[in-house]
Amino acid sequence: RASSPANSWCPSLCSKRRALFEVFAEWKAVLTPQPRSLFDSVAAGRALAAFYGIASLDGLGSFSRAELAAAGAVLGYLRLTQKGQLPRLARLRSTAAGAAMAIDAATRRNLELTATLEGGAAGSLLAGIDRTVSGAGARLLRARLTAPLTDPDAIAERLDSVGFLVEAEGARHGLRERLRRCPDMERALSRLSLGRGGPRDLAAVRDALGQIPAIRDAFDAAPPPALAASLKALGHHQTLVDRLTRALVESPPPGIRDGGIIARGYDTALDEVVELRDHSRRLVGGLEARYRSETGVGALKVRHNNVLGYYVEVPPQRAKALPEAFIHRQTLASAVRYTTVELGELEARINGAAEKALALEQAHFDDLRADVVRRADDIARAAGALAVLDVAQGLALLAVERRYVRPVVDRTLAFEIRGGRHPVVEAMGAGGDTPFVPNDCELGDAGRIWLVTGPNMAGKSTFLRQNALIAVLAQMGSFVPADEARIGVVDRLFSRVGAADDLARGRSTFMVEMVETAAILNQAGERALVISMRSGGAPPPMTGSRSPGPQSSTCTIATAAGRSSRPIITSSRRLPKSSTGSPATPCGSRNGRARSCSCTRWRTGRGRSFLRHPRGAPRRLARSGACPRRGGAGAARTGRQSQCCRPARARPQAAPSPGGTGARSAAGSPRRDQPRRPHPAGCAGARLRAPRRGQGR
Secondary structure (H helix, E strand, C coil): CCCCCCCEEEEEHHCCCHEEEEEHHHHHEEEEECCCHCHHHHHHHHHHHHHCCCCHHHHHHCCHHHHHHHHHHHHHHHHHHCCCCCCCCCCCCCCCCCCCCCCCHHHHHHHCCCCCCCCCCCCCCCHHCCCCHHHHHHHHHHHHHHHCCCCCHHHHHHHHHHHHHHHHHHHHHHHHHHCCCCCCCCHHHHHHCCCCHHHHHHHHHHHHHHCCHHHHHCCCCCHHHHHHHHHHHHCCHHHHHHHEEEEEEECCCHHHHHCCCEEECHHHHHHHHHHHHCCCHHHHHHHHHHHHHHHCCCCCCCEEEEHHHEEEEEEEHHHHHHHCEEEEEEECCCCEEEECCHHHHHHHHHHHHHHHHHHHHHHHHHHHHHHHHHCCCHHHHHHHHHHHHHHHHHHHHHHHHHCECCCECCCCCCCEEEEEEEHHHHCCCCCCCCCCCCCCEEEEECCCCCCCCCCCCCCHHHHHHHHHHHHHHHHCCCCCCEEEEECCCCCCCEEEECCCCEEHCECCCHHHHHHHHHHHHHHCCCEEEEEECCCCCCCCCCCCCCCCCCCCCCCCCCCCCCCCCCCCCCCCCCCCCCCCHHHHHECCCCCCCCCCCCCCECCCCCEEEEEEECCCCCCCCCCCCCCCCCCCCCCCCCCCHHHCCCCCCCCCCCCCCCCCCCCCCCCCCCCCCCCCCCCCCCCCCHHHCCCCCCCCC
């Protein structure tokens, strides 16, 4: 998976199976068990057909029962969370198995594709190559980076688009400037389809669609097929753009209740209401001036209070000068108040103008939103085409800035990199005094496995990651940081570079390393690319020192960047050799099935098996194959006696001493004053013990 989900559903029965506890352990915080009926494939097929308004799903393609069950669960999730207002969903598509490079979670984390080990985006590969200028383009770039293609023809089409824009500098600059003016139409359309959009979402659709003619004009020469298909998918939306331009103001407010979203001249009735709402004081002043002129009373005033509303006020001595059209309302010592039919009608229009204006604008907004939703499919295709163009121009600009070259991706098993560079490390050091030193890598028939050794801080892990990242960039359709690159299609990518404990899942650092190594050994095929550092513990200590210093050359790191179906993972640790030369196998393994234990079994020339724990010396393996630390029938009860490889046997219970200390039982530790028996010849423990201070290795 490319990223962690915010919510995950599974059938309730699956969450209760012990065999799946390990699978769901990482998603436990976001996992919600659901009834089994929600994942019924037959019911899901009927629900999907009803949602898309078709009689049968056969017209959309052939889908397996598992695919229908998953799609039906997604539809059920949307109905539960959206409460009847479902978003617009694209038509179902079935992705062929093996269409994208398989990258497990550990490899994504180790290679820092989208986030660093600390969790931030800065310093990741995505941050180093992102040159997009729109939100949809950035999302598409992330999707391509997390799912590189495995079809050389499809990869070549993407590379043709990037190569065309690398050469056509004018088209690249013109396209970039016009895409910069395009809002995120994809997100705006999604909100409008859900009924949660606002006036600014309509303006985003208007502005983005309005840039389509200028984007077409940016291409002087005929583009390659992939770019030509994207330009065709942009479509023609001039009618909708003209209507939105006439209806909406240039910069509408965020909410409908704010008012002022419809432009003047679009609706005459709305213009009159808005005039009353916004210029009522001016209308009242004009009426006051006309009444003064008609009556000849210069002291006449039109005023307003919360009791009478609007009224005409004159001095008592001029009250007789008013005609009969003025209706008496109130007499005071200092003034006489009147009203007129015309003033009452004006007051009624002013009082309802604000509410009526909001109602008219709401009606126009709903009409415009419905028009956009009816054209949702065409608008969505245009938004997708804009994202494709944005990714192409961004990768072309990256290739020009960083001197990337076009790789050759074919169906061979070749992996030839000339002058390769790490894309992130090179970008971080751009403009500095020390340039990045390029490296070559060639994995072919002459040698499918490279073993890289060197001192600490020599750049071994950088070299490993750089070649894996070059493979990812090439198959996602990007130029690569190298002088020359030829890559056979990689179907699986494995990275065992660095590890940390996973205490939440009950795994130590050693256990994490072993699980990742086991995944590589069991899943790597002919076209897999594997990069791996040493596994199984720290580097061997130096003579007279607890741990090697930075200048030490004993930190030897082995890599298996091969294309073999059985890649070899080597370690810098000096492994003990037995007279039979048998390789190490997991503790308690039988018939090729390793048990859940972090021990290592060594077989000596005498036919005996000993256990090597991450902490502790070798222990003899009982006939049952059980680990002594895990207990169980047949487990060797040696305790501290395991530091010596004597055969396991029961020890008699010793009587406690007067001081309260004495020999423990067979499962405990012996007395400290008992002499230790030397290791027998050929024992693995004799070679695993570290040399004492002052002695040679």
